[in-house]
Amino acid sequence: MKYFWLGSLFALLASACSTPPVKQASSPIYTRWARDPETLDPLAVPNQSAIDAANLLHMALLLVDYQANAYAPALAQALPQVRTIGDSLTALGYELRAAATWDDGQPVLATDVDFTLKLLQCPGLPNENSRAQFGFIRQVLIDPANPRRFTLVCRGQGTEIMTGSGDFSILPEAALDPAHTLRRWPLAVLQDWPAARAPAPAVAALVQRYQRANLARQPGNMPGCGPYRLAAWETNQQLRFQRKAHWWADKLRPAPFVLQARPQELVFAVLPDDAAAALALRRHDLDVYPQVPARIFQQLQASPKAREELVFYTKSSYDILTAGFNTRRPALHDRRTRQALSQLFDPAGLLAATQLGQGNRTVGLLPPSSPFYNDSLPLPALAPILAARLLRQAGWQRRADGHWWQPGEAAPLALTVRYRAEEATFATTALQFQAAAARVGIAVALLPTENSVLTNALQTGDFDLYIRLVKGSPFGFNFATFLHSNAIGSGNITGFSNPVADRLLLAIPAEGNLPRKRLLLRRLQVVLREEMPLLPLFFLPYRLAASRQLRHVVASGIKPGYAITALSWPAADAQLAGTH
């Protein structure tokens, strides 16, 4: 017994001094997920983990190429042929790859695309977000001469129409609707079906069949066309994906970047705590740690041992930290007041304090790297003297008590700032604003709020200022969803309404001519700076730490921040080189 304990102790100490294990070609790649995907239903995809999983199990017409930061053809043979119809419609001509097949060997056809788009509109399925997102696709015209060729007839015109038309998982009609029930229903009829009206019996039967398939937990109940299959899912613990031995895209030479799937096994470990995830990375329980918080990233980089074992990447993302004003509040109705308050934020100091100086300050909602960025505008900066001057211009008077009053008003200028609780960056920003405002005589109350309560408070206008992220992308410039006056009551929580901005917001996505689009976007940035419904503070960085043994690490500023299917171990590369 004594020797058993001695042996155990020796084994423990030996493991403590261990070096990173040498990986085999088939060794799994362990990646950190901060949360469980909750569901693998391809219609729902409620969070980033679910989106990542869907991209492994299924395949879309277009996928993000993280090398080029652009959409690239996946199931589609090429990017769609764009043709405008009149002044309000767009026709997108697609052709599916001839090699594309389902797991059962059947070809992926235009009827599958048509079926999927109709399924996205069926009432009773968890597709409400997809309904809104792909509601602009009104009709699928299948080429009678070529079952792989089809045209999507879309409402509206602009670049978002093209890029947004292909980013959804295609599902097999033969497996889910062998009787072709949905072929009888035009897509537009399903889209326009009133929410209060019961679905047609045939549609209801299909919905029940879909629900019985339990794709939320058992995606393998349906043949897929993605490179991986779900091997195991332990809720809130880990998901294990295995590479299909025969995947249709393996035949493509050369394989496009978006159709490369090198790892034989992917394991996503659900580790909600950042510190625990960092320790897991150091203990070689993880190989990839995306979205590393600033402090942990700094600590890892400071450790010589960690630097030996890990590589670090930082990319500027498209997520912008913004402060928004409730323009419906009488005190904030005047744009000069909003301009004055925006002078009390210190983007440079905040970037240094919360992001180690990484990331990018900005003049507007576009990143400085964008060709549409308005570099003529000055970067926002802390300017309390200018703030006081602007407040006076807006009619505020500073009284002997140090506070700002409007003539005839019963109370001085005082603000509440709402932001999501337990977010250090938001809290730091709010505290900095509070301190700067106090110095010029404005009382600021901070209201860190639980996420669902915050969403409700913002929707109902129960705030003066908010601090939150606007999640952007390089794919489109449709800011109308949260700035257009039409969206007041839904996405436009600032209540901002301006005829010039409205015109620009609608014109920008529709404009196909790049020089004209550039002018419109530059003008929008000026209008938003003058009207100041919200103040973009800076673009956040994405930080990635990965095992030094990994090859083909492609870091990106687009979520999830890396290309998981491109990764491989040196042994796998050597094996592949030997094969060829």
Next chain:
Amino acid sequence: MLRWLLGRLARAAGAAWLTASLVFIGSRLLPGGPDQLALADASDLSRPVAGTRPAATQQAARLAVRNRLGLAQPIFYVTRTAGQWQWHGTANQYHRWAKAALHGDLGYSYRDGQPVATLLVHALRYTLPLAASAAGLAVGLALALGLYLARATGSVWQRLVANLLNCLQITPLFLLALGLLLLFANPEFLNLLPAAGQAPGAASHGQLAAYWLGRLALPLLSLVLAVLPELTLPLAAGLRQEATSGYATTARAKGLTTRQMLRHHALPNAVIPLLTTLTDLLPTLVAGTVIVEVLFALPGSGRLLAEAAAAHDYPLVVGGVLVTATARLLGLLLADVLYFLVDPRLRPTA
């Protein structure tokens, strides 16, 4: 005694049902809701978006979510709208839930459509062994340490143990657990125990058992250390109090050592006030310990219920409350039974 026990059980079942019913109705009256959380944020432009998404579209999407989740029905048999009471008959959410619950069906999670009972059972498979082991270990240690501290020899070790327990008592659980993690699962310090690794895929039962023993060591230690002062310090104080009483003096006069007197005579009396604390651990066994489960990446019931509450996953929250409330009430009942066993004067027949 049996009639009393059955009566208490019936009252406990009624109270648990009432608690779950109140949570059922209260949760649905909260601002926001799963329909609001299910819809994508308009400021999320990470995927290309076409159009402006006017308020009417948003309202239609919310209605579709409410229809799908069964939230479009009235909440209860009667509701008050615009100052008027309205009777809805059995076509209401509460009736549907109550009818199903009485048949053993706690409903389905809004997030993944899985049965609530299945999710709870799965989570309890992790939480129950962990929390039960922690409770058992803590009780054993508390008895040993309580007896040791009550001997009042005033040794350095005794003072050290007492001070350590006092320090532990004022240390929040998250700090304690994080400290242990950084101490014992850190390659920069002591890399002795796993904190978040994966169970070996093709492993024998022995290897799996060894893995889980190592994996649960730190969570177990965190829980034991967190609860130990709460049990030990009052027990030691109680034992010292009992040691000054007449029967203790008599016992010592008859030749018993202090240790024997404390163990055989003072302990049964000193442990009585601790019974409530001990039975309070029962709901913890079911509700789990969120902090430890999050930090050590354990898929237990505390984490499950905390995430369900944040996501307004009402069926899961209500199911969890029903089970936790039942455990809580059974804990109180158990406390009463233990009191009666330890002190016959308290029995209803006495």
